[in-house]
Amino acid sequence: MNALEDMQLFATTVEAGSFTAAAERLGLSKQFVSRRLAALEARLGVRLLNRTTRRLSVTELGREYHARACTILDAVAETEDMIGSGSRQPRGTLRLAAPMSFGTLHLSPLLPRFLARYPDLRLEIDLNDRTVDLIGEGYDMAIRIGALPDSALVARRLAGMRLVTCCSPGYLHGRGAPPEPEALSAHDCLPYGHTRATEWLYRRAGERIAVPVNGRLRVNNGELARDAALAGLGLTQLPTFIVGAALARGELVTVLDDFAPNPGGIFAVYPQHRQAFLAIRALADFLKEAFGEETDWA
Secondary structure (H helix, E strand, C coil): CCHHHHHHHHHHHHHHCCHHHHHHHHCCCHHHHHHHHHHHHHHHCCCCEEECCCCEEECHHHHHHHHHHHHHHHHHHHHHHHHHHCCCCCCEEEEEEECHHHHHHHHCCCHHHHHHHCCCEEEEEEECCCCCCHHHHCCCEEEEECCCCCCCCEEEEEEEECEEEEECHHHHHHHCCCCCHHHHHHCCECCECCCCCEEEEEEECCEEEEEEECCCCCECCHHHHHHHHHCCCCEEEEEHHHHHHHHHCCCCEEECHHHCCCCEEEEEEECHHHCCCHHHHHHHHHHHHHHCCCCCCC
């Protein structure tokens, strides 16, 4: 193997998390992968991986080597994409992670158009509401919604997003509208989240308010929360890309509009060393064009 092949082998092992998983991805034996990486460490004179019987971890020098190796591999891949096609058209496979509801409601109708525009590109889509580890799990790009934590990832804003508190007209007629966020304690709420302690965010006079909510039904999927609200089971707080159509039809109505939290965004995020990938740029450009900053998600 040459140095470039060793870099690919090492990068795949780090992203797969084990020799076994890396071997499966590459179509090689576990023993071959282990021997090659041991030879790479011997040639460099440093330890890149810590091996135990239970897990594989990356050393500090290993993380530095991984970042630099990925930069080189991505540059090679982009060069081959450009030269191999005779133009700057994306090729290969792009792995994308996205939230479940956003993916089914808004990515699904767009994907056939995107693939028709770029016939040499393949997509692998993973819809999951958890926050994936892009580098560790081998994703090229993810769609993330709301405020983004500080990280080394590149973030590109694709569209705006608003959170609204809403319910069915029937629920509103029977229970009335809460006059302020603290009044939610007297209402049936439909928490949406992965933990038992759920807070809904609001703003009053520029100050952030976090209000604990609870109810008889808790879900980790926005469409289920929307459907429960449509059925009159209570109030829910969801992004407009989930409830926009129901609001437009009058099937849901908003409350606490004067206390609505600041608008957020929908972002494409990807590792810095993959910023130049033609496929990533092509998909981010396509989605930004398709959504538009002013979309009402109806």
